[in-house]
Amino acid sequence: MGVPEISISRLSLYLRGLKAVSEGGNQTISSYQLAKETGMKPDKVRKDLSYFGQFGRRGIGYSVNELTDTITRILGLNKQWNVAICGAGNLGSALATYKGFAKMGFKTAAVFDNDPKKIGKSWGKAKIFHPKQIPRVTKQKKIEIAIIAVPADAAQSVIDKFIRAGIKAILNFAPAKLSLPKDVKSRNVDLSMELVNLTHFLSLTE
Amino acid sequence: MGVPEISISRLSLYLRGLKAVSEGGNQTISSYQLAKETGMKPDKVRKDLSYFGQFGRRGIGYSVNELTDTITRILGLNKQWNVAICGAGNLGSALATYKGFAKMGFKTAAVFDNDPKKIGKSWGKAKIFHPKQIPRVTKQKKIEIAIIAVPADAAQSVIDKFIRAGIKAILNFAPAKLSLPKDVKSRNVDLSMELVNLTHFLSLTE
DNA sequence: CAATGTGAAGCCCTTCACAGCG
DNA sequence: CGCTGTGAAGGGCTTCACATTG
Numbered sequence: 001m002g003v004p005e006i007s008i009s010r011l012s013l014y015l016r017g018l019k020a021v022s023e024g025g026n027q028t029i030s031s032y033q034l035a036k037e038t039g040m041k042p043d044k045v046r047k048d049l050s051y052f053g054q055f056g057r058r059g060i061g062y063s064v065n066e067l068t069d070t071i072t073r074i075l076g077l078n079k080q081w082n083v084a085i086c087g088a089g090n091l092g093s094a095l096a097t098y099k100g101f102a103k104m105g106f107k108t109a110a111v112f113d114n115d116p117k118k119i120g121k122s123w124g125k126a127k128i129f130h131p132k133q134i135p136r137v138t139k140q141k142k143i144e145i146a147i148i149a150v151p152a153d154a155a156q157s158v159i160d161k162f163i164r165a166g167i168k169a170i171l172n173f174a175p176a177k178l179s180l181p182k183d184v185k186s187r188n189v190d191l192s193m194e195l196v197n198l199t200h201f202l203s204l205t206e
Numbered sequence: 207m208g209v210p211e212i213s214i215s216r217l218s219l220y221l222r223g224l225k226a227v228s229e230g231g232n233q234t235i236s237s238y239q240l241a242k243e244t245g246m247k248p249d250k251v252r253k254d255l256s257y258f259g260q261f262g263r264r265g266i267g268y269s270v271n272e273l274t275d276t277i278t279r280i281l282g283l284n285k286q287w288n289v290a291i292c293g294a295g296n297l298g299s300a301l302a303t304y305k306g307f308a309k310m311g312f313k314t315a316a317v318f319d320n321d322p323k324k325i326g327k328s329w330g331k332a333k334i335f336h337p338k339q340i341p342r343v344t345k346q347k348k349i350e351i352a353i354i355a356v357p358a359d360a361a362q363s364v365i366d367k368f369i370r371a372g373i374k375a376i377l378n379f380a381p382a383k384l385s386l387p388k389d390v391k392s393r394n395v396d397l398s399m400e401l402v403n404l405t406h407f408l409s410l411t412e
Numbered sequence: 413c414a415a416t417g418t419g420a421a422g423c424c425c426t427t428c429a430c431a432g433c434g
Numbered sequence: 435c436g437c438t439g440t441g442a443a444g445g446g447c448t449t450c451a452c453a454t455t456g
Contacts, residue, residue, distance in 0.1 A: 004425060008406050009399040016381065016398075030437065039383040042437090043427060050439055058433045058438045075402045076409030090303045094296035099357075100381060100398050145404055151305075168411070169404040171397075175222065175306060177245040185407045187400040191377075192222075192306050193215040194393040196281045198351055198375040200214050201391045203282030205374070210447060236415060248415090249449060256417055264416045264455045 007048040011071050012104075013038045014045065018068045030061035080105045082142050086158050087149035088113035088128055091173060095147055096123050109141040112158065131158050138165035145169045152176035213254040217277045219244045220251065224274045236267035286311045288348050292364050293355035294319035294334055297379060301353055302329050315347040318364065337364050344371035351375045358382035 017037035021029050031042040031049075038045075049055055049067075052074050056062045072078050083106050085092045095101070096108050111128045113119065118128050129137050137143070146162045148155055148170060155174035162170065163184060170186040172178060180186055223243035227235050237248040237255075244251070255261055255273075258280050262268045278284050289312050291298045301307070302314050317334045319325065324334050335343050343349070352368045354361055354376060361380035368376065369390060376392040378384060386392055 002424095005403055006425075008403050009396075011406075012396075012398045012402040032437085037383070041427080043429095044425095046438060047426080047440080054439070056438050059436045060434075061437065074406065074409075076405035077402070081405060081408075090296070090300035094300040095397075097296045098397065101401075104398060104401065106401070144408060145401075169408050171400055171404060177243070185404060187403055189395060189397070189400060190215075190218075191301075191304065191395070192218045192310060194377055194395060195307075195310065195312070195351075196218040196283070197211055197214050197393055198377060198391060199282035199287060200280065202287075202350060202375050203280075208446095212447075238415080247449080249451095250447095252416060253418080253448080260417070262416050265414045266456075267415065 003051040007051055008075070010038075010040070010044075010048050011075055013040070014048070015068065015071050015075070015077075018064055018071070022064045022068065026064055028057075028061045029064050029067070031056070034062070077105055080107050081144055082107055082109040083145045083147060084108070084110045084112065084134075084138065084141070084143045084162075085126075085147045085149060086112045086131070086134075086162075087151075087154075088115065088118050088123070089149065092147075092149040093123070095149060096126070106145075109143055110137050112137075114154075131161060134158065134161035135165040138162060138167060143167065145171065148172040148174050150174055209257040213257055214281070216244075216246070216250075216254050217281055219246070220254070221274065221277050221281070221283075224270055224277070228270045228274065232270055234267045235270050235273070237262070240268070283311055286313050287350050288313055288315040289351045289353060290314075290316045290318065290340075290344065290347070290349045290368075291332075291353045291355060292318045292337070292340075292368075293357075293360075294321065294324045294329070295355065298353075298355040299329070301355060302332070312351075315349055316343050318343075320360075337367060340364065340367035341371040344368060344373060349373065351377065354378040354380050356380055 014034060017034050020037060031045040035042040035045045055067055055070055085096055085108055088111050092111065108126045111123050111126050112131045112134060113128055114131055119130050121128050146167050148159060150158055152174045155176045156178060159170060159178060163181060168184050170184065172186055172188045175190050175192055220240060223240050226243060237251040241248040241251045261273055261276055291302055291314055294317050298317065314332045317329050317332050318337045318340060319334055320337055325336050327334050352373050354365060356364055358380045361382045362384055365376060365384060369387060374390050376390065378392055378394045381396050381398055
């Protein structure tokens with residue numbers, strides 16, 4: 001029926017694999033090769049792609065260029081996205097300079113922080129604003145994605161401002177329970193949740 | 207049969223919820239309240255906990271203190287964990303100063319980077335070493351968890367060093383396919399994978 | 413009666429296995 | 435013959451619904 005979200009995520013993995021292969025000069029690639037390149041299984045590669053159409057040629061494989069273009073289009077990476085980073089701390093700074101973002105066509109168009117010492121300064125081409133400017137700046141800079149890197153207790157408040165400004169997509173790093181309208185999509189990254197799997201695992205074997 | 211990994215992850219969520227509730231002075235909490243606090247459903251809270259034992263009292267709920275202690279023990283958070291951060295860039299810096307880590311009992315015992323300008327300096331109480339020191343320092347500082355925040359093409363090389371030093375748990379931020387022995391547990395955080403779900407979603411509705 | 417603990421059902425994703433096609 | 439595309443089977447997590455218990 002619907003496309004599994006995780007299949008969408010994996011397309012970015014395949015894109016990465018395709019790039020590596022195209023640098024090697026290959027014109028076509030089989031699901032077996034792409035699987036090896038990305039650590040997946042060939043069946044999964046084909047199944048993931050099949051949710052979006054039929055891109056391969058039986059007996060041959062996929063055209064590296066065509067598949068690259070196709071996935072790029074599916075993921076909406078054939079355009080530049082204006083991103084706002086909310087929270088100018090260490091995490092916000094790391095995200096602003098993250099190379100993977102620029103490569104994928106993301107542009108940090110504004111930064112928000114409530115620290116008076118930071119407001120008015122610039123990170124690269126992006127200026128730092130007070131969060132109360134979120135509605136105005138979001139519209140003016142045509143920001144489409146908000147990245148939340150503020151402390152947990154401040155997250156809902158800034159998110160509400162983005163929502164009011166019409167934002168429909170949020171990447172949230174704050175370990176907080178958020179409430180959002182149904183038409184707004186969010187992804188949450190919670191470092192604690194990742195780490196406790198490791199500590200639990202380590203505790204089992206000692 | 208086995209415990210779902212995702213249930214283990216969610217225990218940290220419940221821990222967070224319990225902390226909030228205990229600050230409010232409550233002695234007991236029902237699965238309904240804990241669910242509300244964490245954005246889950248009561249059934250799921252109970253099911254998650256049931257994988258590890260029977261901690262509640264019918265008609266009453268769970269003792270906040272007891273459940274807090276129990277989950278803390280299950281997750282292995284009743285001890286301090288020595289962590290190494292590999293990669294002294296912006297991301298590494300953000301992770302080193304991440305408050306959530308300290309709260310959970312993680313201690314950054316060493317940092318590794320191959321930039322000569324950084325080697326020898328200190329981040330808080332942790333010194334920055336060259337990656338070739340990984341085997342020695344890992345053992346000497348009794349490091350148990352490695353956090354990988356280096357570029358993708360450097361990831362496997364430093365991970366191999368940690369493996370040789372006996373590390374069994376890795377939190378990886380490098381967008382790379384890794385090969386690890388089966389007895390080493392890793393969790394991967396890939397920011398691109400999170401973001402493409404958002405851009406895909408945004409592309410659908412315009 | 414309030415709230416837990418849990419088999420069973422349902423759902424979603426993964427894996428399998430093979431028909432289909434160049 | 436090689437490799438894709440895909441129904442069907444399998445597996446794991448979520449949700450349901452209710453028996454159980456203080």
